[in-house]
Amino acid sequence: MSSQYQQRYSQDASSLSGPVRQRSKQACLPCRRRKRKCDGNLPCSICQGYGYECEFGNGPQPTNLKRPVPSGGSPQPRKATRLADPQEPPKQLTESSIFPGILEPSKARYVGRYSSIAFPLYVGLEVQATTIPRLHSFAYHTGIRKEPPCAVTCEAAQKISWNTMRSLLEVYTATVHPVFGFLDLDQVFMLCERHWHGQPQDMAFEAMISGVVATASLFSGTLDQDTEMWFILHQKEILEDCVISRFPSLEQIAAWIMRTIYMRCTSRPHVTWLSSCTAMHLVEAAGLHHASEFVMQTTGNATPSTEMFNIINRTAQVATCLHTLISFEYGRSIITLNSHSLDNLQPAGGEKDLTFQLCSLVAAVPTIRTGNPLSLMEELFSSLDKITDVAIDHDFLLLLRADLALGIYRRLRVMDSKFQQGHNDRVIAAGTAALPAARRLASQNQPWWNVIGTAFQFACALLVMDTPTSCETLVETMDTLEMIVDHLDTHLAKEALSTARQLVRASLDKKKRGVEALERIARDASPDPAVGGTNDHLQQDIAAMSPSLVAQLPLDLDSLWAMEFQLPL
Template sequence: MSPLSQQPSPTEQSEAPGPMRQRSRQACLPCRRRKRKCDGKMPCNVCKGYDYECEYDNGTQSAAPLKRPSPLNSSPSQPPKRIARSVHSSTALKQSADSSILPGVIEPSKPRYVGRYSSIAFPLYVGLEVQATNLPRLHSFAYHTGVRKEPTCAVSHKITGHVPWSTARSLLDIYTAVIHPVFGFLDMERIYVLSEKHWHEQPQDMAFEALICGILALASLFSDFLDQESETWIVSHAKEILEDVVISRFPTLETIAAWILRTIYIRSTGRPHVAWLCSCTIMHLVEAAGLHHAPEFIMQAIGNLAPNPEIADIINRTAQVANCVHILVAFEYGRSIMTFNRQTIQNNDTTPRGAGVTSQLCNLVATIPTNQGTDDPDVLIPELLSTLDRIITTNVEHDFLILLRADLALGIYRRLRVMEPGLQHGQNDRVISVGTAALSAARRLASLSQPWWNVVGSVFQFACALIVMDTPASCEKLSEAMDTLQVIVDRFQTHLAREALSTARQLVKAFLDKKRRGVETLERIVGTTTPEASVPAEESQLLHDIASLSPSLAAQLPIDLDYLWAMDFQPPI
């Protein structure tokens, strides 16, 4: 069970003990308004039973109802107030209307986040406004006519019957060693414990089964530990769970994590459009669970969990990686990028887990501009050039991130080529530098048979960029890029790798044909202006002139006569 799914029932939440007064001399404000007997506690029994916002007049109750500050009320001068069903009173809503963070509503028992202006939340706001005795629950009242019954859950636990525990444990080890260092958003110690329970007659919920399926599928992809048929079944089983209408109603942290793993797998094995759709689903789930707000808001609102730095870190890290995966897929594919709170991928050094490869991944993705509000080249080109500088200077250590850095630099280069075809050679040289580093990284990953999604793609895109640059420096690196592509093809022996190599060779051949046509054109020009028969005589006269002007130069013959033809031996006037 995830931190977001381990939640007390509404009854348990209402019975949580609060600070108590020794003696009661005055009733709380809700009991006074409703003329009910108040026991003077904070909160009192009446407010607990009806989920009222229990508060007293100033000076009658000194205990603070909630120790953690609520980000829904950004005013530091006002003490936080207990939120009935995680919803502010009308006064608090008005006070927070001008806040930079627009507060929404999170239902503790789901969890489920909706915007403050949602039709689902409005009946509850109305109940607060009219001070109703029984507040309407956060529910989709009158959402449709209800002429059809909702389907029941159509999936069940199957993974333990298809994969023995010994195999699952080995795949967990592979995932922890290979993939987790890059996408470090899971608590692997906890995953090991829950997995062992799951395989030994203590089944976890279906969201956890989808999560463990994602882990096993990726580990198998990077190790060939399972046959392809078994791996495909695991992926399909996770898909059935994640797309079930009952499971998807409750976007727990495990659900979001399982979708992240599914997106990584689809990006590594599927089509660009499908990967982009999966990444968009992640972002929708992030919003649905309220992870796009600050972690302390989630901690306060969902389940009233006690402050726990480790759980807060997992929540924040999940939001970070979700953002990163979506932005990477959308940016590379040229599709729309969904953005909520950029703070989730910028504040990645606040916990012990913040240091390492995952932090470098977040820093690298944070360089990408996600605002798409203008198409003005005068604005975009300087921004892209600045982004290119940030990408190149971002320090990364893992070979996958070295390839990823080249991917992002090439993505900026492609955009600059569209808006400014005459790109300066200085920009080309910087792209060549990160691309050259990616060639070595691709060779190392290929030698380990690790099919990161950009092992082939980075090298292929770099070769295409070198061809279109058409400079001496790019032509010099083109040979190394093609050799690297050949090494990768020899290692993986897949259709897509061979297709990339074949396409790159066709482009190189077309590039060579273009060069030859240019040379032939120049040769025709030389042939029409200088008769072929007279060339030897003129060359002989030129050599005689050189010998008379500079005996030392004549001693170095033969020399490049084509170069000498372009020289001006006359002194400047």
């Protein structure tokens, strides 16, 4: 995939660091206005470097004037985001247009145009050097030590057979891919078949496919735990090797996404969050988060095909969704990339596209910022309404929706927010809908990370709500938790159930202490003459009334006096 990604971006390459500039018969309009030497190309190197819109006047056109023609359309002029020009009136600029970047497709590398790596190239254009410096980390360090060589030697094809690999691909296609749909499965299957039949692929592909094997084994139990762990460690060794990781690629990003999913299902919160952060940083490093009009390409002007663009877009979106979910749950900062292209986290697809539903849920997650507490609470309540209104067609997504609703509830609870009954009802409804989904996933041996976590967190929230509705729902929640723990029979599951029972007992003890205090007060209190006998006086007053007036009373006062009233919380 990475080779195709690079080839599709680097077709018809016209490098900025080409041969000596030739004098042109006619300069473009921006170069003529600024009195710069133009090479006569469209776009010329000056306009391409500074981000100007390159165009020529009505005079003789240069012989090498060629505009790229998109398929099925008419020639369009190349547009680029401009750098600030003091000779032109100021415009309303976005952050991306103020700080555009440079994409080097041959290495799948994106850097800011203001970075130290890009500045020598910028200076070369500024001083009109005959040979423009390449995009390179000049003088990044002293160079007194050599970089370590690649330490990865073994291949996944040597560990399991092709039949086993094919069955694991089928498991991954049926379980993980419907929700996190960012791989081109046909392409992956073809490359795997070649890899297992004597045509080795690059190490980035090796890392990605190791993640697929480990995750599919987790959901199917096909491999023993030692073999499964070997693939996870093999993937880690590849991803952390400095020779392999120096050039980011789609396969590397996919491998980190797979690693994050596996770590979320099996490891600790901090380690999982770091893995998701790495995936996000690689999305930025490869430039997947930027639209093409906001970058300058150092090699080639061709745009990716529609199929490749969809894979690139989905990869960036799934990485963003996964990182947002983990950060929001864990209470860590969320990495926000500087681009509008990820604002709408909804990939193309039909209504039944589960990745579409995943992105719809994450798009409703509130972006918590420091500010007015009232505005923060309003944002949280609004997000709660949006999340609970998203239509869901998968059990795992039902659990995710409940997790997000509970995450918002925890934040509002910490802020000491006054809940309305409707907001509590929304949280309870989301949690109640997740309980049968959790039972089904547990019975199907699909160990998604929130199979037990959602029920446990829901039980905690119900105890804090302490309403008649929450107490009734707590019964089903604890029954679900016990069923899942019996099925899993693991230390972590038993620990969660024990903690939930401990909290239930503590809540019960608190209520008993309150009832005992009220009973003691009622038992020890002496009758107050001003209050005592009120019922007798009331009966005497009624007896003194005329029969016709008594007949008009609509209530049975004896029954009314004996009623117990419950004030709303």
